[in-house]
Amino acid sequence: MINENTLAELAALRRDLHAHPELAFQETRTADIVARELARYKLEVHRGLAKTGVVGVLHGKKGGNGRMIALRADMDALPLEERNDFAHRSVHAGRMHACGHDGHVAMLLGAARHLAGHPDFSGSVAFVFQPAEEAEGGAAAMVTDGLFRMFPVKAVYGLHNWPELPVGTVAVHRGPVMASTCRLEIRVRGQGGHAALPQHGVDAIVTASHLVAALQTVTARNLSPLSAAVVSITQFHAGSAWNALPDEVLLRGTLRSFEESVQDRVESAIERLCAGVAASFGARIEVRFSRLYPPTRNTENEAGICLRAARKAFGAKNVLTDPPPSMAAEDFSYFLREKPGCYVWLGSGGATEGERRVLHDSRYDFNDAALRAGVRYWVSLAREASAADGNPAGH
Numbered sequence: 001m002i003n004e005n006t007l008a009e010l011a012a013l014r015r016d017l018h019a020h021p022e023l024a025f026q027e028t029r030t031a032d033i034v035a036r037e038l039a040r041y042k043l044e045v046h047r048g049l050a051k052t053g054v055v056g057v058l059h060g061k062k063g064g065n066g067r068m069i070a071l072r073a074d075m076d077a078l079p080l081e082e083r084n085d086f087a088h089r090s091v092h093a094g095r096m097h098a099c100g101h102d103g104h105v106a107m108l109l110g111a112a113r114h115l116a117g118h119p120d121f122s123g124s125v126a127f128v129f130q131p132a133e134e135a136e137g138g139a140a141a142m143v144t145d146g147l148f149r150m151f152p153v154k155a156v157y158g159l160h161n162w163p164e165l166p167v168g169t170v171a172v173h174r175g176p177v178m179a180s181t182c183r184l185e186i187r188v189r190g191q192g193g194h195a196a197l198p199q200h201g202v203d204a205i206v207t208a209s210h211l212v213a214a215l216q217t218v219t220a221r222n223l224s225p226l227s228a229a230v231v232s233i234t235q236f237h238a239g240s241a242w243n244a245l246p247d248e249v250l251l252r253g254t255l256r257s258f259e260e261s262v263q264d265r266v267e268s269a270i271e272r273l274c275a276g277v278a279a280s281f282g283a284r285i286e287v288r289f290s291r292l293y294p295p296t297r298n299t300e301n302e303a304g305i306c307l308r309a310a311r312k313a314f315g316a317k318n319v320l321t322d323p324p325p326s327m328a329a330e331d332f333s334y335f336l337r338e339k340p341g342c343y344v345w346l347g348s349g350g351a352t353e354g355e356r357r358v359l360h361d362s363r364y365d366f367n368d369a370a371l372r373a374g375v376r377y378w379v380s381l382a383r384e385a386s387a388a389d390g391n392p393a394g395h
Contacts (some may be wrong), residue, residue, distance in 0.1 A: 012104035017102035018090070026076075041110060050131050056126070057124060066123065081093065084311065102366055112374035113373075140334040172306050175300075178329055180333075183253075211274065232256075306381060309377065
């Protein structure tokens with residue numbers, strides 16, 4: 001399907017993107033490369049959605065059944081300092097592709113290139129190159145800017161490289177894939193004073209410390225053991241002097257779950273807990289929730305299409321059905337609020353035995369050995385999905 005020369009070109013392109021990472025809504029160089037490549041393959045090229053988004057449209061040669069599908073790749077990097085020392089390490093301080101979006105772009109371009117040369121499918125494919133997946137909600141911005149009005153797709157599909165799975169494997173969920181994410185900010189207000197005379201004040205640090213410990217009971221004692229959720233405190237800001245109790249402590253963290261009803265219960269439990277701890281210590285506690293990405297949930301029919309496509313591409317033994325979902329979050333969920341679709345994990349495990357590549361780590365690098373598998377999956381899916389008539393898919 002993909003010859004060695006093409007694979008080498010994709011790997012070189014991927015490494016070039018890795019060396020020149022761009023943050024959310026700033027992916028101008030990346031978008032220029034994507035648009036150039038799509039035009040080279042003779043696709044219709046559309047630019048400007050969500051500032052730097054690019055969409056390429058390809059029409060199949062096996063009849064116009066009016067069905068259009070979307071295949072999506074995210075383009076943005078993370079604000080991390082890269083610690084790798086290979087030749088294609090980031091040239092920009094404080095920016096790196098630590099999540100493999102450089103590989104996602106290269107794989108989808110490879111699929112567009114192959115399908116443009118072999119348009120033996122029906123309907124049309126929209127290749128969506130999305131900005132700002134990492135915490136900025138580029139998918140929501142593309143929807144707001146009219147992605148699905150301009151490209152009335154019947155379904156939308158995505159993938160993420162998954163280092164925990166070996167190359168040549170695909171995981172498909174028929175339901176929840178990734179969790180929602182919600183930012184949590186808690187402000188604990190006490191009464192400062194001399195560290196030698198704590199009885200004259202209200203110790204905000206002690207109050208906040210008890211609160212951090214108590215928050216670990218929220219999911220364990222307010223939810224069914226069968227309901228998944230996690231509360232994590234990731235920041236504790238307090239004080240600046242050795243001998244003075246601060247007036248205030250600021251806590252920050254995240255909440256994650258797969259169901260909005262579970263999210264509601266967790267938030268209510270945290271509010272009750274904060275009120276109780278405040279009363280116990282004589283402090284004042286303010287809590288604020290900022291809901292970000294909704295849960296990523298695949299639809300049944302489209303998950304079935306992905307299962308068939310993956311099995312055709314890699315064989316049934318290399319396709320995992322309904323593995324445990326992840327508590328990480330993904331803004332592909334905004335697309336799934338608008339359209340049916342499916343988001344899968346593509347194995348990208350280390351190229352050598354025992355090697356481990358961890359997403360969002362400062363030494364992460366996308367495994368180029370997964371490029372061929374990614375192109376193979378996308379091409380198989382494009383043919384399978386564009387031909388689907390909407391009837392329930394078998395499993």
